[in-house]
Amino acid sequence: MTQTPNTPEFEYAIIGKGLLGAAAARHLSQQSDSVALIGPDEPKTWQTHKGVFASHYDEARIVSQSAPDSEWQTLDRASIVQYPVIEAQSGIRFSTPSGRLTALPKGEDIFYPYVASNAPNCLSSVNHAPFSFPDNYDVVFEKAPSGYLNPRQMVLAQTTCAELQGTAVIAQQVSRIELEQSLAKISLTNGELIYSKKVLLATGAFTNFFDLLPRQLALKPETITTVLAEVSEETAVHFKNMPPLNYMNPDGPLIHLSILPPIRYPNGRYYIKLFTFSDAERPLTKLDELTNWFKKERPFPYLDLAKEIMQALMPTIDFLSWEVKPCIVTYTPTWKPMIDCVVNGRVYVAVGGNGGSAHPSDAIGKLAADLMIHNEWRSHLEHKNFQAQYADDWSDWMSELTSVWMNLD
Numbered sequence: 001m002t003q004t005p006n007t008p009e010f011e012y013a014i015i016g017k018g019l020l021g022a023a024a025a026r027h028l029s030q031q032s033d034s035v036a037l038i039g040p041d042e043p044k045t046w047q048t049h050k051g052v053f054a055s056h057y058d059e060a061r062i063v064s065q066s067a068p069d070s071e072w073q074t075l076d077r078a079s080i081v082q083y084p085v086i087e088a089q090s091g092i093r094f095s096t097p098s099g100r101l102t103a104l105p106k107g108e109d110i111f112y113p114y115v116a117s118n119a120p121n122c123l124s125s126v127n128h129a130p131f132s133f134p135d136n137y138d139v140v141f142e143k144a145p146s147g148y149l150n151p152r153q154m155v156l157a158q159t160t161c162a163e164l165q166g167t168a169v170i171a172q173q174v175s176r177i178e179l180e181q182s183l184a185k186i187s188l189t190n191g192e193l194i195y196s197k198k199v200l201l202a203t204g205a206f207t208n209f210f211d212l213l214p215r216q217l218a219l220k221p222e223t224i225t226t227v228l229a230e231v232s233e234e235t236a237v238h239f240k241n242m243p244p245l246n247y248m249n250p251d252g253p254l255i256h257l258s259i260l261p262p263i264r265y266p267n268g269r270y271y272i273k274l275f276t277f278s279d280a281e282r283p284l285t286k287l288d289e290l291t292n293w294f295k296k297e298r299p300f301p302y303l304d305l306a307k308e309i310m311q312a313l314m315p316t317i318d319f320l321s322w323e324v325k326p327c328i329v330t331y332t333p334t335w336k337p338m339i340d341c342v343v344n345g346r347v348y349v350a351v352g353g354n355g356g357s358a359h360p361s362d363a364i365g366k367l368a369a370d371l372m373i374h375n376e377w378r379s380h381l382e383h384k385n386f387q388a389q390y391a392d393d394w395s396d397w398m399s400e401l402t403s404v405w406m407n408l409d
């Protein structure tokens with residue numbers, strides 16, 4: 001098909017309006033007035049939705065500065081300092097710098113996904129209400145700006161900044177990318193076409209399931225279940241300053257638990273959210289498995305155990321109801337996002353959040369934007385740690401369940 005005079009043409013097109021794509025759009029549009037950010041909005045009704053979903057369809061993600069390695073720490077800290085800038089430019093508040101608690105049995109240090117001893121500005125003695133921890137536990141409080149953020153609002157804020165800087169935001173799904181002479185032809189599912197000189201895929205869990213790449217990436221989407229424990233408005237107000245908690249329960253099978261404070265959800269009710277990794281999860285290898293995971297309700301075999309742990313940790317809280325919600329984590333074999341060029345000077349990727357890329361998303365987006373603009377890696381972080389990995393080089397790893405890694409010796 002030849003390009004018609006009315007077909008939009010851009011210097012940079014970002015596919016995927018999630019945390020990484022929206023961040024990249026903000027950074028690219030600071031340098032270029034020809035940027036498109038293409039990706040659907042969240043569906044109103046998940047059950048009947050026919051397209052892709054996202055890992056940011058939620059109200060809270062933990063923000064920490066104490067990642068297990070220096071690369072993640074660098075990304076986390078570089079992102080966190082940008083939050084006030086993004087909030088001021090967009091007028092949208094998404095972060096709550098409440099601090100963050102870690103509670104783990106004495107003598108333990110490594111605590112997925114954060115390391116207690118890496119946390120700056122730590123206090124070991126704070127008012128832990130509403131938590132009641134076992135006597136043999138160490139409790140570490142990491143001060144602000146750690147805390148939590150609202151991922152939906154963060155995407156909106158980044159998108160708003162990008163739009164204010166001239167980005168065209170196109171709420172469509174992409175079905176295909178074809179490389180023509182000097183332009184990439186991007187086919188939208190509504191039948192329209194967009195052309196762009198350079199393309200960034202920030203398509204999260206769905207990256208390998210459309211005709212977007214010449215070679216499949218070593219990205220492994222796995223199910224993850226969140227538990228929403230409803231509390232009254234009165235309880236939510238009373239504990240509004242509660243920090244998020246990372247809690248280690250070595251007795252298993254739910255070893256590493258993340259608990260978010262009471263937050264008002266779009267249905268008007270207040271929930272304390274828990275998410276954890278367990279052998280109840282599984283890798284998803286087909287498009288319909290991914291979409292069905294979001295659409296169909298399934299029982300969570302550890303719900304009773306999760307209730308027990310929550311009630312023991314917060315004995316004064318009266319939980320009103322319990323619900324489980326699906327989400328997806330996209331792993332890479334290197335435990336780092338892939339930020340790379342996959343077709344020389346034309347197609348780039350920023351994918352593979354590994355369950356922790358909400359709070360460092362702005363810095364990941366910036367690395368991708370810089371790579372596209374300069375066509376070279378511009379960071380003191382080593383690029384080899386973020387290079388694209390391919391599915392056919394990692395076939396054994398692709399079929400293993402990563403979510404239970406922390407249960408293994």
Ligand SMILES: Cc1cc2nc3c(=O)[nH]c(=O)nc-3n(C[C@H](O)[C@H](O)[C@H](O)COP(=O)(O)OP(=O)(O)OC[C@H]3O[C@@H](n4cnc5c(N)ncnc54)[C@H](O)[C@@H]3O)c2cc1C
Pocket residue numbers: 015016017018019020021038039040052053054055056060061062063151172173174175202203204205206207210224225226258275327328329350351352353354355356357358359360
């Ligand atoms: C339960 C849970 C808890 C988490 N907790 C934390 C936490 O506490 N702290 C933290 O930092 N991180 C956390 N994360 C991880 C974080 O949410 C992800 O790392 C982050 O959402 C990844 O961003 P992304 O942009 O790669 O993917 P997404 O946010 O999923 O965005 C990808 C976007 O691509 C779009 N897309 C896909 N295919 C196409 C296509 N063909 N055409 C157009 N658009 C397309 C989708 O619509 C989507 O909007 C958690 C994740 C989960 C699931």
